[in-house]
Amino acid sequence: MTLTIALAGDTMLGRGVAELLKRSAEPAALFSTGVREALSEADLVVLNLECCISDRGARWPDPFKRYFFRAPPAAAGVLARLGVDCVTLANNHALDFGVEALADTRSLLARAGVRVVGVGTEAATAREFAVLETAATRVAVVGVTDHPAAFAASDRRPGVAWADLRAGVPDWPEDTVARAAAEADVVLVTPHWGPNMTTRPPPHVQQAAARFLAAGATLVAGHSAHVFHGVADRVIYDMGGFVDDYAADPELRNDLGLLFLVTVGDPGPADPAPVRVRAVPLFLDYCHTRLARGAERTWIRNRFTVACAELGTAVHEEDGCLTVDRG
Known part of the structure; x- marks a missing residue:
């Protein structure tokens, strides 16, 4: 197998991206041919959808919340035609326009054939994993967010799968991962x-990652920064980001990103979960993402090489990708 x-990381289809989608509801409007071809290499596509999809709802009543992201209903079909199999909505924008818009998001994505994790009508469903099936493999996807607590699903309220990871990993994410490992191959x-806008994982994130792996995760792929x-x-x-309309920070360069292609091979006695990670360099223009080139690509390669080296990992270039060497 x-x-x-x-x-892919933060995929924001609101504001300027939403206006573009109202004029052209096709994947080509948001992603270049090269990006779409890279996605087509994969058996499955999973991303973080950092917005709701709806034409209903009112802004979440928090006077300190600055950003509210809502995509038009056509966005669900765009994601499906892009080849997206599953999105996580466990993030700080799923409830930007309240429970009505969240319900629309789940319904529209389901109708388009895109699975959703990380949200639910109450805590138990929000924390449940989804199983994606290919011809020979079952892949379980688990979504969780450490912010905001106000969006957390409860026994009586819809919301996100929230866990206060800064205080340590609670029992439920590890239990969910363990159950998923018992039912799926990956x-x-x-x-x-x-x-947001950090260049390296804080200690609590690294500690949580280790706990997820110990509980049975094959791979952990995070987002938020x-x-x-x-x-x-x-x-x-x-x-990092996948598509948005954000202003670019000249030093952190949040307009330069990576699409990850992760290949999981057959486990064996010496290598129970062989995983190969390749990263495709991206340039996030205003509401449109293309493959990085020239100086953009060089900046990404240098920055990614340093970031991996800080974690004890080496990187080399291979077939247009930045490949992470396995230790």
């Missing part, structure tokens, strides 16, 4: 963790 999963945990981090020990700490 060999399986390749395409993994377990992907995709957490929305840590603060809007800036990619390094990779080590089957953990992609942050994938």
Whole structure:
């Protein structure tokens, strides 16, 4: 068995991206041919959807919340035609327009054939994993976020799968991962963790990643920072952005990102979970993402190499990708 999963980070389809989708509801409007071809190499595509999809709802009543992201209903079909199999909504924008818009998001994505993890009508369903099936492999996807607590699903309220990872990993994420490992061949945990605009994972994120792996995760692929981090020990700490309309920070360069292609091979006695990680360099223009080139690509390669080296991992270039060497 060999399986390749395409993994993308923060995918924001609101504001300027939403206006573009109202004019052209096709994947080509948001992603270049090269990006779409890279996605087509994968057997499965999973990403963090950092918005709701709806034309209903009112803004979440928090006077300190600055950003509210809502995509038009057509966005669900765009994701499906892009080849997306599953999204996590366990993040700080799933409830930007309240429970009505969250319900629409789940319904529209289901109708388009895109699975959802990380949200639910109450805590138990929000914390449940999804199983994606290929011809020979069952892949379980687990979504969790460490912010905001106000969005957390409860026994009586819809919301996100929230865990206070800063205080340590509670029992439920580890229990979910363990149950997923018992039912599937591959377990992907995709957490929305840590603060925005950082270049390396904080200690609590690294500690949580180790706990997820110990519980049975094959791979952990995180997001939240809007800036990619390094990779080590089957953990992609942050994938950065995938598409948005954000202003670019000239130093952190959140307009330069990575699409990850992760290949999982047959386990064996000497290598129970062989995982190969390749990263495709991206340039995030205003509401449109293309492959990075020239100086953009060089900056990404240098930054990713340093970020991985800080975690004890080496990187080399191979067939247009940045490949993480396995120790």
